[in-house]
Amino acid sequence: MSDLLDPDLFGQASIAFDLDGTLVDTAPDLVRALNATIQPDGLTPVPVDDLRALVGRGAQALLERAYAQQGRVLSPDATPDLVARFIDIYQADIAAHSRVFPQVETTLARLQRAGATLSVCTNKPSVLSDLLIAEFKLTGYFARIIGPDRTTAKKPAADHVHTALGTGHRRAAMVGDSAPDVDAARAARVPSIVLSYGYSEAPAGSLGADRLLHDFGDIPGALADIWRA
Known part of the structure; x- marks a missing residue:
């Protein structure tokens, strides 16, 4: 797999990620x-x-x-x-036993190098989100970390996704692991990707996301397919 992503496709993209169960096993x-x-x-x-x-x-x-x-x-x-x-x-002791899921950091780095704007869109309080992300030295990948106290309404509300994505992008997506992520993306009218390894109460395949993935590293390819369709 080439490390290079199409900057014409990803360079004007904004991608929001859920935190617990998507980026980190908390x-x-x-x-x-x-x-x-x-x-x-x-x-x-x-x-x-x-x-x-x-x-x-x-x-x-x-x-x-x-x-x-x-x-x-x-x-x-x-x-x-x-x-x-x-x-x-x-x-x-927020990160005593938590771990970043496999391929998260390498994939975030690939997306960032291609020019994508990355953000976190989480219902975890911002003070805890900031601390957790800093503990794993991931802060530099994200333009914004948007907890429920940094937006007008939390997921599954569209405003949470819109606040995380920001403005000025031509393409966007929400990546998560559970129903609030998919529902918020749908409300915000952006495509969604669900990862099967997360914390969903319902089977991940039943949530209605645009793509169901089993590996974080497959996200760039899935996004390219969605945006080119």
Whole structure:
């Protein structure tokens, strides 16, 4: 495979990427923080695979499922404090066991060299997104990192994708792993690519993306096919 991409095609393109489950496998650290949060309340640790599909839904969904699995109900009054504790634990060691998915950095570098504008479009709070991306030394690849607090409405709203993509591009796409990514791309009227290895609750192939891929490194070829069609 040639490392060179067509600058006429990619040089005026803007590509937004989801973060958790797309660029970085964050499930191990999120579930680690979850287990540390629930342990004082007498709950037993939850295996990563039990909650992997829920990672993209945020801290409260993870906590609610962990309590429900053990026959407990998460009190609405206790929820804000538990969520805050979870975030503090997670932020303190955000990349202890997380890893960048294979071919992510080499592919981002190829796209950037071809002139594409890259951004992150994530429902993860921006302070955590900035920290995580910096931990893996990926910040330099992205023109913008847009968490839900840096836009008017989070995914699946179109505004989130539009804010991440910016203006002045001739071609655009959204790359993610779950329904909010595909739905946001559809609302924004840009093509979407879904990666099968992510955190989708539904089978990735059922989400209705323009392309379903199994390897991050296949993204440039898929984008070229979409944009040339």
